Amino acid sequence: MxxxxxxxxxxxxxxxxxxxxxxxxxxxxxxxxxxxxxxxxxxxxxxxxxxxxxxxxxxxxxxxxxxxxxxxxxxxxxxxxxxxxxxxxxDKNLILELDVAKFRKKIKNLKEHFVIILGYNHATKELINRLNRDGKRIVVLDKSQEKIDELELEHFMPEVYGLRANVETPEVLRLAGIKKRNCKAVITLFDNDYKNTKIALLVKLLNNKVNIIVKSSTKEQTQHLKNLGIKNIIDPFHLIANRFYLAVSAPHLWILEQMLFGHDLYMHEHESLPNGKYVVCGYGRMGKALQESLNKSNTDCSFIDLKSAKHKAQKNSAIYGDAEDYQSLIDAGVEDAAAIIAATKDDLINLTILLTAKKINPDIYTIGRENTIDDVTIFQSAKIDRVYILEEIISEFAHRIISQPLTHQFLQIIHKKDDEWGKELIDKLKQKTCYNPEIFELRVVKSQAYALTEYLKNGNSINLGLLSRDLSDRKQRAKIHILMVKNRKEEITILPDENYCVKVSDRFLIAASEEARENFELLVNNVNEFEYITTGKELKFGLIRQLLEKN
Amino acid sequence: MNTQKVISGFFIIMAMTLNFGFFYGDIDKFAHHSPYELFVAIVVNLIATILKLGDKTQVGSVLLATSLVADIQLLAAAIVWGVSLYVLSGGIQNYAQVIVSLSGGALLANIVSVIIFVGDTLKSKR
Structure with missing residues (x-):
């Protein structure tokens, strides 16, 4: 120059x-x-x-x-x-340099809690959408400029900061603010397990306090990550297999799990899995995970070892259903099977497997694995009975871990219970709330429960029974049920009874009807309503009335 | 011998000498202060500034700062000269002191620059 x-x-x-x-x-x-x-x-x-x-x-x-x-x-x-x-x-280098400087400045000025997401793809896009609705701040790093441009075109509000950078280097992670105190989580959901592990290790070394959410696709990998001390591991195949197991052998627990994702308290007819023989196409990561849960539930099953890449190379097409394929389906016993699961890596092959199986056996129950969210309309119009969308499941779980940690914990507790427990809880929920309760979390702090926190800080105590009274008539119970409490010392009480004494900083996981939820949120925040619930008296408000009261 | 050093040394020192040449003389007598010398001093100062660009060391930054000070002072002197000559009605004589003292300030900056430059050179083992 x-x-x-x-x-x-x-x-x-x-x-x-x-x-x-x-x-x-x-x-x-x-x-x-x-x-x-x-x-x-x-x-x-x-x-x-x-x-x-x-x-x-x-x-x-x-x-x-x-x-x-x-x-x-x-x-x-x-x-x-x-x-x-x-x-x-x-000059490209200069532009990148300027971008980096701008990015660094933005991160420096970021005062709210934020989350770092590595890699921008369908799953993380869905995740960003969800987190954005909760008002969480997000930083995205991706290797390719195209992806970052795409991100910028989405115009997320509040703004999502993006930077093109190689995410596997500590320098870049530091640039993204990993060492900052308000960095709450790092999310790495790449398809490549090796890459995920490497990043998880890096993050762990750079900042031990940050929450790491890693995707893993095999059992060995999960164990490996657990040994590193990482708690939040999302293995989509394990999750699907687990859901599948619940659906087959513990339908009430399945309903409970679905309830946390907004499902109502009944299992609809098309949702219940048939009894009988299952045929699984594809014996990869998902096939193996399914085998485990099918064996665990003593279901008769047979496998077709189908590799999508090999199939495409051999047949020169992404369609499953020529005479040879037809025969292999019949050999696997599709004619008298109750259900077929297509679990390969390729959406088109999965779809054609299911359609071919339906031709052989029109009554068969079809279950498909859908790899990308983009193909959702095709699967819908093909009338597949049940579809597991990998990317959606991943983003759902990652979102839950960050935004609703209690829900996530409750989910893990459900998995350890038996169906009898689930049936009891569902009956209780139906009786005490409604058939499609909303699930929400509440922490006893000033910003979320003003009146309640003030009341407790003044040395008073209140139990759950009193707190779940109806606003319009305090003698009645509101349609609300507390699922779980986590206190300041991180101790968990599942389904606390009415005598549980509420403490400051408690976190509640609550199921309630829509109206009861609104009322409850009003109750814990509004001093007047709170006074009515605790004493039965209407609080006099307004300066003149207070003066009159004194005299 | 380092050619780069010769060239930058030449311009840095010449910036000072020309600046001094313009500054030297009675402060209110225009006959002692040649406009040509001011012009050349500005040009040489600008060149010296550009030669100092891009040095990322601590010393380099201070050198650049001194040069920028000298530039601004000399340009200010030239602007005052031009404005007093063509725009203001008071006549240029009234502004002689302003112009010369501005260049005096620039001279100080240039002297600092030369001292740092010489010091840095002496420190260097190569």
Whole structure:
């Protein structure tokens, strides 16, 4: 960058000094010397090719000869310098450097809690959408500029900060603010297990306090990550297999799990899995996970070892269903099977497997694995009985871990219980709330429960029985049921009874009807309503009434 | 011998000497202060500034700062000169002291620059 600037200074100073030194003639024919101001003025518009003409007086031939020379050196010098400057502005490295500087500044000014998401793809996009609705701040890193441009085009509110960078280097993670105190979680959901483990380890070393959410796709990998001390591991195949197991052998627990995702308290007819023989196409990571849960529930099953990549290479098409495939389905026993599961890595192959199986056996129950969210409409129109969307499951779980940690914990507790427990709880919930309760979390802190926190801080105590009274009539119970409490010392009480004494900083997981939820949130925040529930008296509000009361 | 050092040393020292040449003389006598010398001093100062660009060391930054100070003071002197000559009605004589003292300030900055430059050179083992 020095040379262009030097060229400008030199050409300008040479031409200016020449103009000042060469004698000219003014309007009356008297000799004169150009002043510096005139010379600078003239050269400035000459070099930039604006050209206002000969000022202040018409030039003599001696001056014109000099100007002729000057034009060539100064105009060339000017264009060279401008060209170099424009090239510099367009330089890719410089742009990246500027982006990094801007990004660093944004991260520095970020005061709220935030989450770092590594890699921008369908799953993380879905996750960003969910987290954004909760008002969480997000930082995204991706290797490719295209992805970052895509992210910027989405115009998330509040803004999601994105940067193109290689996420596997500690420098980049530090740049994204991993060492900041308000960085709450790092999420790495790549398809590549090795990459995920490497990042998880890096993050762990850089900041031990941050919450790491890692995707893993095999049991060995999960064990590996657990050994590293990572708690939040999302194995989509394990999750699906587990759900599948629950659906087959513990339908009430299945309903409870689905309830946490917004399902109602009944199992609909098309949702219940049939009894009988299962055929699984694809014996990869998902096939193996399913085998385990099918064996655990003593279900008769057979497998077709189908590799999507190999199939595509051999048959030269992404469609399953020629005569040979037809035969292999019949060999696996599709004709008298109760259900078929298509679990390969390719959506089109999965779809054609299910359609072919339906041709052989029209009554068969079809279950498909859908790899990307994009294909959702195809699966819907193909009328598949049950679809497991990998990316959606991953983003759902990651969202839950960050935004609703209690729900996530409750889910893990459910998995350890038996169906009898689930049936009891569902009956209780149906009786005490409604058939499709909303699940929400509440922490006893000022920002979430003002009145309740103030009341407890003043040395009073209140139990859950009193707290779950109805606002319109305190003798009645509200349609609300507390599922779980986690106190300040992280101790968990499942299904606390009415005598449980509420403490400051307790976190509650609550099931309630829509109306009861609104009322409850009003109750714990509004001092007047709270007074009514605790004492049965309407609090007098307004200055005049308070004065009247005193006198 | 380091050619880079010769060139930058040349411009840095010449920026000071020309600045001194313009500054030297009675403060209110224009005959002692040549406009040509001021012009050349500005040009050489600008070149010296650009030669100092891009040095990321501590010393380099201070050198650049001194040069920028000198540039601004000299340009200010030239602007005062031009404005008093063509725009203001008071006549240029009244502004002679302003112009010369501005260049005096620039001279101080240039002297600091040369001292740092010499010190840095002496420190260098190569």
């Amino acid at each position: 020095r040379t262009p600037l030097l060229v400008i200074i030199l050409t300008f100073s040479i031409t200016i000094i020449g103009l000042v030194l060469i004698p000219g003639v003014d309007g009356n024919g008297n000799p004169y010397h150009m002043s510096f101001l005139d010379a600078v003025y003239f050269v400035s518009f000459m070099a930039s090719t604006i050209g206002f003409g000969e000022v202040p007086y018409e030039f003599t031939y001696a001056q014109r000869l000099w100007v002729l020379f000057s034009i060539y050196i100064s105009v060339i010098g000017w264009f060279y310098a401008i060209g170099a400057l424009v090239a510099l502005i367009q």
